Amino acid sequence: MTVSERGEPWPAASVASDVVKTTDETPTDDDVRERYRLPGNVQPIRYDLELSPDLEAATFEGRVTIEAEVLESTDALTLHALDLEIDAAWVTTGGRNLDATVEFDPPTEQVTLTLPQPAEAGTAEITITFRGVLNDLLLGFYRSTFTQDGESRTIAVTQFESTHARRAFPCFDEPEYKAVYGITLVVRDDLFAVSNAAEVHRTPTDDGRVSIAFADTMKMSTYLVAWVIGPLEATEPRLIEGRNGPIPLRIVAPPGNLHLTEFALDAADHCVRYFEDYYDIAYPGDKIDLVAVPDFAFGAMENLGCITFREILLLIDPEQATKSELQRAVEVIDHELAHMWFGDLVTMKWWNGIWLNEAFATFMEVMAADAFRPDWDVWTTFGLERSVAFDTDALHATRPIEFEVVTAADSEGMFDVLTYEKGASVLRMLEQFLGAEVFRDGIRTYLARHAYANTETTDLWDALEEVSGQPVRRIMDAWILRGGHPMVTVTSTESGIALAQSRFSYDPAEAGDGWPVPIVLRAAHGDVVDEHRLLLESPTNVDLSGPATWVQPNLGGNGFYRSDLSRDLRTALATAPSATALERFVLVDDTWASFLGSQVERDDVVAVVRTMATTESDPSVWRRLSGVTTSLHALVPEADRASVAELACEIGVAPLARIDADIASGPTERSLDLRGVLFSLLGVVGDQAEVRARGRGVFDGAPADAALQAAALATVAAWADAEDHAEIERRWRAAPTPQEEMRYLYALASTPDEAMFRHTLELTRDDIRTQNAPYVIRLALGHLDLGAVAWEFVADRWDELVARFPSNSHVRMLEGIRSVTDRARATRIEAFLGDHPLEHGTKQITQHLERMWVSVRAAERLAQGPNVSPKV
Numbered sequence: 001m002t003v004s005e006r007g008e009p010w011p012a013a014s015v016a017s018d019v020v021k022t023t024d025e026t027p028t029d030d031d032v033r034e035r036y037r038l039p040g041n042v043q044p045i046r047y048d049l050e051l052s053p054d055l056e057a058a059t060f061e062g063r064v065t066i067e068a069e070v071l072e073s074t075d076a077l078t079l080h081a082l083d084l085e086i087d088a089a090w091v092t093t094g095g096r097n098l099d100a101t102v103e104f105d106p107p108t109e110q111v112t113l114t115l116p117q118p119a120e121a122g123t124a125e126i127t128i129t130f131r132g133v134l135n136d137l138l139l140g141f142y143r144s145t146f147t148q149d150g151e152s153r154t155i156a157v158t159q160f161e162s163t164h165a166r167r168a169f170p171c172f173d174e175p176e177y178k179a180v181y182g183i184t185l186v187v188r189d190d191l192f193a194v195s196n197a198a199e200v201h202r203t204p205t206d207d208g209r210v211s212i213a214f215a216d217t218m219k220m221s222t223y224l225v226a227w228v229i230g231p232l233e234a235t236e237p238r239l240i241e242g243r244n245g246p247i248p249l250r251i252v253a254p255p256g257n258l259h260l261t262e263f264a265l266d267a268a269d270h271c272v273r274y275f276e277d278y279y280d281i282a283y284p285g286d287k288i289d290l291v292a293v294p295d296f297a298f299g300a301m302e303n304l305g306c307i308t309f310r311e312i313l314l315l316i317d318p319e320q321a322t323k324s325e326l327q328r329a330v331e332v333i334d335h336e337l338a339h340m341w342f343g344d345l346v347t348m349k350w351w352n353g354i355w356l357n358e359a360f361a362t363f364m365e366v367m368a369a370d371a372f373r374p375d376w377d378v379w380t381t382f383g384l385e386r387s388v389a390f391d392t393d394a395l396h397a398t399r400p401i402e403f404e405v406v407t408a409a410d411s412e413g414m415f416d417v418l419t420y421e422k423g424a425s426v427l428r429m430l431e432q433f434l435g436a437e438v439f440r441d442g443i444r445t446y447l448a449r450h451a452y453a454n455t456e457t458t459d460l461w462d463a464l465e466e467v468s469g470q471p472v473r474r475i476m477d478a479w480i481l482r483g484g485h486p487m488v489t490v491t492s493t494e495s496g497i498a499l500a501q502s503r504f505s506y507d508p509a510e511a512g513d514g515w516p517v518p519i520v521l522r523a524a525h526g527d528v529v530d531e532h533r534l535l536l537e538s539p540t541n542v543d544l545s546g547p548a549t550w551v552q553p554n555l556g557g558n559g560f561y562r563s564d565l566s567r568d569l570r571t572a573l574a575t576a577p578s579a580t581a582l583e584r585f586v587l588v589d590d591t592w593a594s595f596l597g598s599q600v601e602r603d604d605v606v607a608v609v610r611t612m613a614t615t616e617s618d619p620s621v622w623r624r625l626s627g628v629t630t631s632l633h634a635l636v637p638e639a640d641r642a643s644v645a646e647l648a649c650e651i652g653v654a655p656l657a658r659i660d661a662d663i664a665s666g667p668t669e670r671s672l673d674l675r676g677v678l679f680s681l682l683g684v685v686g687d688q689a690e691v692r693a694r695g696r697g698v699f700d701g702a703p704a705d706a707a708l709q710a711a712a713l714a715t716v717a718a719w720a721d722a723e724d725h726a727e728i729e730r731r732w733r734a735a736p737t738p739q740e741e742m743r744y745l746y747a748l749a750s751t752p753d754e755a756m757f758r759h760t761l762e763l764t765r766d767d768i769r770t771q772n773a774p775y776v777i778r779l780a781l782g783h784l785d786l787g788a789v790a791w792e793f794v795a796d797r798w799d800e801l802v803a804r805f806p807s808n809s810h811v812r813m814l815e816g817i818r819s820v821t822d823r824a825r826a827t828r829i830e831a832f833l834g835d836h837p838l839e840h841g842t843k844q845i846t847q848h849l850e851r852m853w854v855s856v857r858a859a860e861r862l863a864q865g866p867n868v869s870p871k872v
């Protein structure tokens with residue numbers, strides 16, 4: 001494969017593709033594994049790396065000297081390099097310089113240096129001078145641009161995880177090869193430059209530039225190395241009170257944004273102190289820069305001390321942002337900071353362990369955000385994220401959380417809801433089962449034991465077993481090495497309840513092994529209420545000394561399992577006293593899952609929604625109630641939509657009036673948040689005349705808080721004509737904050753006006769940044785009436801879109817197909833994707849397709865059934 005065939009728009013470097021040996025024999029897994037992994041006979045100790053980028057020409061030159069340990073004498077040293085041109089390479093060993101010949105192997109992204117004589121065992125120095133191109137693909141060493149005073153400005157920035165450091169400098173690019181990095185950047189002296197460690201000195205060069213040297217990093221993996229260079233500004237350092245003294249914290253951003261940094265600084269400041277305390281280990285770096293990058297493939301990246309983010313997560317006007325936007329920013333900041341210890345200080349040996357890295361950071365982000373703002377009740381909002389993981393894990397095409405990873409492409413496919421959200425959920429379930437302090441002590445033991453080193457997942461289980469005395473490894477093996485999750489069935493008996501488990505699936509499930517399910521439940525017989533804690537492995541009776549009056553089979557709502565209750569137990573639970581918000585959330589979520597799995601009927605769903613809506617006041621539970629109503633609206637035949645709109649009005653009008661009155665007598669963040677949810681439900685699904693008129697008023701400038709503004713925008717956008725659409729587009733282009741910019745941008749995908757909708761799709765080809773365009777298309781694909789137009793657009797422009805968008809976003813763009821309900825379209829989509837395989841994320845495409853068929857079948861089932869039943 002040549003470079004251009006991969007769709008990369010920059011010229012091929014001197015990649016010697018003729019050295020690739022092709023063979024007709026199918027390699028075995030072991031062959032593949034061996035071929036893709038470095039041989040291990042040479043291990044890096046430290047890198048001295050100097051880079052000189054030319055931002056205008058979009059090129060860079062570099063020189064790296066790697067001090068390495070040669071384990072046994074060899075004349076061949078293999079490391080990684082991709083799309084680099086190597087000018088010279090030599091190895092200093094035993095006091096001699098040996099010039100190397102250089103051979104690239106593009107399929108494995110490796111380069112082998114062959115010496116005229118063997119290097120002896122012991123320390124050697126490998127020096128390589130090289131050149132490369134700053135690419136546009138948001139990975140490796142790449143270019144990001146922004147406009148200032150009408151002029152385009154360029155930033156050069158890195159994104160190395162999982163395996164892209166090799167695009168910036170030749171290196172041993174596997175997480176196990178930890179080393180120290182001494183980085184020097186040679187740049188124009190009007191540019192700002194940051195890297196992992198603090199700047200130690202700057203020296204002018206002969207050609208009028210400046211050479212900036214950074215302190216040595218700690219011993220760490222290549223994927224965490226980073227630098228950013230450009231016309232940027234930084235806040236004055238804020239000194240965090242760290243255990244080993246003050247830690248300078250800054251935000252680095254394109255000019256003109258520093259007035260938007262206070263909120264993120266506060267969050268980061270709190271978070272670092274929280275983690276030093278939780279982990280009982282000082283922050284492992286010498287400073288923290290949070291860098292806002294205009295073009296960024298992911299949300300954020302945990303480079304030690306030089307954490308990169310999308311602008312929307314750091315540049316915030318708290319007065320103009322919704323609670324969800326604020327919370328998201330805090331969670332992502334906390335997530336990346338959690339990695340400074342869990343990931344950066346202690347790192348997985350190989351990419352199959354990435355789940356633990358990401359799952360744990362996702363779990364910790366919620367812990368830290370909860371400590372930062374207890375009033376946000378983030379463990380309840382986490383229910384919404386867990387629900388997304390359940391949704392994929394209920395498919396046959398799910399996968400175990402921990403999964404074998406051989407090639408670079410495999411590792412990129414691992415960053416999905418199963419790694420993040422299911423992973424974090426099972427950790428939360430474990431933490432709640434073991435007890436929060438015991439769990440924390442296990443984490444402390446694990447981190448202290450493996451600092452500056454690499455681990456396997458089982459190392460964590462060992463530490464947790466030691467401190468808890470529980471069979472952690474056995475429990476967790478089942479949860480992480482087996483895909484899917486159980487449904488716990490609860491039935492009444494004469495003496496109490498009987499519990500059993502089976503695999504939950506939207507389709508009839510295959511039988512298989514069960515899970516050791518850590519269950520915490522509460523059950524009542526008459527007035528006697530008791531809590532029970534058990535590891536459910538085979539059918540079990542719980543004695544209540546009489547039949548159950550009600551049962552909460554997932555107390556606290558932290559278990560990663562579905563519950564199946566008989567109809568009367570479900571009704572009893574919907575009105576049970578003192579259920580927590582998360583427990584109520586779980587009830588709605590489980591009911592909807594059972595509907596998709598054909599275990600309950602639409603009427604059962606509607607009954608739960610109606611009952612709960614009358615008393616519910618939690619914003620997250622309302623989000624799920626609203627989500628279920630919105631899904632129902634999308635699945636019913638067009639002729640039935642009015643009846644679901646009526647349902648939306650029936651459940652939403654009175655609560656909206658109540659919350660309006662509350663807000664009039666003193667708004668809280670929570671009440672404003674809830675009003676936003678109710679308002680959108682009524683304005684978009686309910687098509688409610690008063691709400692639509694009020695939304696119009698706010699859109700036209702009536703004063704409103706951020707949540708109401710966002711809900712009003714959603715309402716106007718859902719019914720936008722050409723004129724509204726043009727206005728939304730104008731506001732998108734002129735938005736004063738990143739949050740508003742994204743709200744307007746995404747609103748462009750919901751107009752019912754076909755010409756305008758097509759116009760939005762056209763914008764994704766050029767005007768919309770490649771970091772955002774795939775997500776606009778994702779929304780467009782799920783458009784209730786115009787999804788087919790979006791699909792045609794994607795199919796017609798497939799090659800162009802795949803080449804333009806960052807590779808990690810292709811599968812995310814296609815997520816929009818999951819809500820397709822039309823059988824003929826679904827058939828076309830499936831055939832098309834079969835003919836157009838993607839390089840990354842094959843598994844996720846299979847999941848999207850299976851989930852799409854769940855939607856098709858649910859819609860067909862609803863088309864046969866009665867309308868939403870009249871109110872009882």
Ligand code: BES
Binds near residue numbers: 161162332361
């Ligand atoms: N390490 C990841 C970023 C990443 C993901 C790099 C996949 C390479 C491949 C980072 O810690 C992360 O998880 N970022 C998330 C945000 C997070 C809060 C969910 C992201 O980018 O989506």
Ligand code: ZN
Binds near residue numbers: 335336339357
């Ligand atoms: Zn992460």
